[in-house]
Amino acid sequence: MANDSETPIEIVRRFCAVWSNVNPDEIAEFFTDDAVYHNIPMDPLTGRDAIKTFIAGFAGGAKQIDFRVNNIVADGDVVLTERVDVFELPNGKVELPVMGTFEVKDGKIAAWRDYFDMKQFMDQMAAG
Numbered sequence: 001m002a003n004d005s006e007t008p009i010e011i012v013r014r015f016c017a018v019w020s021n022v023n024p025d026e027i028a029e030f031f032t033d034d035a036v037y038h039n040i041p042m043d044p045l046t047g048r049d050a051i052k053t054f055i056a057g058f059a060g061g062a063k064q065i066d067f068r069v070n071n072i073v074a075d076g077d078v079v080l081t082e083r084v085d086v087f088e089l090p091n092g093k094v095e096l097p098v099m100g101t102f103e104v105k106d107g108k109i110a111a112w113r114d115y116f117d118m119k120q121f122m123d124q125m126a127a128g
Contacts, residue, residue: 070082
């Protein structure tokens, strides 16, 4: 998947773009076996399999997912994203502003933390 010349920022850009395929298997391939994914309002998940199961659970109902990256910067192996994550669901659309932190090791994501307003997400889900 990753090639030796790919920078951490390029890996994260590709990761954000691949969400549009709505394929949990493809998304999970970006993570190390022991990766940690933490949506800050919730408990963290550890391990590629746990992350894939979680992604499959919430992505499964989406017709389309788009991670719109507004800004992206990197300092070494740490990549920060300012995004709007858009989920097109059967009954509506959720557009959620998100700040994300990614730690990349050996061409894979070892840690991913997303910061967002859970109430804003739940209100949009209820309205949709």
